[in-house]
Amino acid sequence: MPHIDPIAKPADEREIKAFKAWAKYPVPDDYLAFLREYNGGYLAGDSPCFYNKDNHRLASITTFMHISEVVDKCINKIFEKNFFFYTVKFETGNIQDDYFAPDHYIKIADGAEHEHVVINLKTGHVIGFTDDNREIETAEEFLEECSFLADNFDSFFSQIADDLPDWL
Numbered sequence: 001m002p003h004i005d006p007i008a009k010p011a012d013e014r015e016i017k018a019f020k021a022w023a024k025y026p027v028p029d030d031y032l033a034f035l036r037e038y039n040g041g042y043l044a045g046d047s048p049c050f051y052n053k054d055n056h057r058l059a060s061i062t063t064f065m066h067i068s069e070v071v072d073k074c075i076n077k078i079f080e081k082n083f084f085f086y087t088v089k090f091e092t093g094n095i096q097d098d099y100f101a102p103d104h105y106i107k108i109a110d111g112a113e114h115e116h117v118v119i120n121l122k123t124g125h126v127i128g129f130t131d132d133n134r135e136i137e138t139a140e141e142f143l144e145e146c147s148f149l150a151d152n153f154d155s156f157f158s159q160i161a162d163d164l165p166d167w168l
Contacts, residue, residue, distance in 0.1 A: 002048050002160040004041035007086055008066040008073045011035040019067045022089060025104050025121035030154040039073075040066030040086060045162025050117075050128075050149060052159065058149055059128045060112035061160055065091050091116075099131060100139045108153075118146075119153065126156040 011019070016035065020027050042063050050059040065088040066073075074080045084090060091107040095116060101107075105127070109117035116129045126149045129142070136142050150156035 002061070002157070002162050003044040004038050004064065005044055006038055006041040006075055007063070007079050008039045008041075008068045008083075009075060010037055011039040011067050015039075015067055015069075019088070023106060023121060027121060028119065028124040028153055030124075030152055031108065031119060034064075034153060034157065035067055038064065039068060040064045043160070043162070048160055048162050050156060050160050052149075058147070059115050059117060061109055061115075061117065062112055063110040065108055065110075092118075095129070095142075099129070099136045099145075100142045101129075102139050102142075117149070117156075124152045126150040126153060 016032060019035070040063070043061050048061050049057045050061055052058050063086060065086050067088050069084070069087065071080055071083050074083050088106055088108060092101070095101040095105070095107050095118065096103065101118065104121040105118045106121060107116055107118050111117060114131045116131065118127050118129060119125070120127055127146045128149045129146045131145070134145070136145065150159065
């Protein structure tokens with residue numbers, strides 16, 4: 001499991017309740033547990049990546065988004081000026097506006113090289129999306145660019161490694 005340098009203090013129950021209301025769809029319990037423990041953060045390590053069961057790298061992961069909307073929840077003051085840009089709400093709005101993501105897809109993490117990680121709230125599946133500076137003009141085109149990563153958040157999170165695997 002990856003080591004996370006948190007961006008924000010853990011989400012409290014008031015924030016969880018507001019987040020669930022905003023999401024419009026049920027939010028998976030395993031993702032809510034992550035927010036209660038970490039509420040977003042930067043991944044430490046040489047090259048934190050998500051690897052599938054066959055040890056193939058499917059996504060580089062750099063940052064998990066937080067749900068806090070209060071700057072005082074920021075642990076490290078160097079993040080304060082960018083605090084609101086790392087929220088699930090803000091980043092989800094961007095992928096919906098810029099890439100036509102359906103409203104039941106929420107962005108939970110950033111990756112290197114234009115990689116995005118989203119959860120499909122209808123299924124709980126974690127999906128990868130790479131924009132590669134490509135013009136996307138419909139929800140269908142967005143979905144064509146998505147790739148399946150994991151059945152649920154816990155499975156996704158547990159398959160992130162901080163460092164390159166020995167076989168590379």
